[in-house]
Amino acid sequence: MAMIEMKNVSKWYGSFQVLKDCSTRVDKGEVVVVCGPSGSGKSTLIKCVNALEPFQQGEVVIDGISVGAPGTDLPKLRARVGMVFQHFELFPHLSIMENLTLGQIRVLRRSEEEARDKGVKLLERVGLKEQAQKFPGQLSGGQQQRVAIARALAMDPLCMLFDEPTSALDPEMINEVLDVMVELALEGMTMMCVSHEMGFARKVAKRVIFMDQGEIVEDAPKEDFFGKPRSERAQQFLSKILHH
Amino acid sequence: MGALDISFFNADLVSKFLWNGFVFSIQLTLVAMAGGILIGTLLALMRLSGRAWLALPAAAYVNTMRSVPLVMVILWFFLLIPFVTGRPLGAEWSAIITFTLFEAAYYSEIMRAGIQSVSRGQVHAGNALGLSYAQTMRLIILPQAFRNMLPVLLTQTIILFQDTSLVYAIGAYDLLKGFETAGKNFNRPVEAYLLAAAVYFVICYSLSSVVKQLQAKIAIVR
Secondary structure, three states, rough: OOEEEEEEEEEEEEEEEEEEEEEEEOOOOOOEEEEEEOOOOOOHHHHHHHHOOOOOOOEEEEEEEEEOOOOOOHHHHOOOOEEEOOOOOOOOOOOOOHHHHHHHHHHOOHHHHHHHHHHHHHHHHHHOOOHOOOOOOOHHHHHHHHHHHHHHHEEEEEEOEEEOOOOOOOHHHHEEEEHHHHHHHHHOOOEEOOOOHHHHHHHHHHEEEEEEEEEEOOOOOOHHHHHHHOOHHHHHHHHHHHOO | EEEEEEEEHHHHHHHHHHHHHHHHHHHHHHHHHEOOOOOHHHHHHHHOOHHHHHHHHHHHHHHHHHHOHHHHHHHHHHHHHHHHHHOOOOOOOHHHHHHHHHHHHHHHHHHHHHHHHHHHHHHHHHOOOOOOOHHHHHHHHHHHHHHHHHHHHHHHHHHHHHHHHHHHHOOOOEEEEEEHHHHHHHHHHHHHHHHHHHHHHHHHHHHHHHHHHHHHHHHOOO
């Protein structure tokens, strides 16, 4: 069953086409990694999934609901899709706990107590229970990104979107974030991840999508992608990021 | 040239001539600040909405207000009200409404810069949680915009406090008017205006120092 389905999505900035006829799907419980050179449109693609970026053509369907259709309650739909950003985007004026409870209270209408309980549990899970009363600026990048994952999970999402979650991190902090993501994947969370972490892709991805110049060039099972990518562009890309 | 004599300046004079004027100047400043920031924020949101039917009227309003002298708007509004409604509004009320509407234009530009100082990613993060546009603005963007712009907002308020002296044009009784009246009563106008300058200086300079400290504090938090 498809959790996320993209059909012929195209997007333009003025006359420049950033996405060209992109189609793919992520089934329930699947982990799909999207990679490609910078400027290839992968971040734009993943932001089209929950319509943070509008697209002009095509259709995105999440759990049977069309994102771009006129009658769709976008906030309600987005609340069920967790998203983690490259630059964390925690709310700097709120404490860590408030970051975790805001959406639960304002969107899901949970009671403050219920939201806090959930927040504590999730902070424990990402190993940051002691930091609840601190503010985002007082945490390291890796810690902030783990909080961001917890914030998304607090909404009990149907699926999770990751937009280069480790590319703004110092090298020594990448693994603490990847560990949390691997754990999530092994628990069966449906995940779409824009990432260059090929180790992560090897470990948990079912499929790998390779994008270049706004096109999905390759969309293959992990074994095929790492074994023998069919396109020359994907081969070049892999040789660049794997051998150094 | 006679020697300066400020011996007429005592507690009795303060309570008789100055206190009421001082209270009105402060009231006018505070009300115009609160109302100006509120209306200014709405104007800023209209201008940033990306909808022409909201953005254009807001821009026209702000640009008009910023292009005319305040004292002219004060007089104009004071004369216009009786013309439209048939009865005068009184100098004090007229001043409060005029200052609020006028300052809204300036506060609006500050809030617009403040909103734009918050990264686009914060809007995305709010939206991704399922917050509506209004919730994202109210809970995420505006608190940060306000905090980032606090020193500038306060600086504008200091200017506003100085500008309240312009209500002399419509005869409202403010702090400066108090000094002027006292000076006339004791036949010491030069001394009265010197004292007035000293009082305005002390108030504005201490507020500026507060702003400086705030700026340093905010710089650390960010």
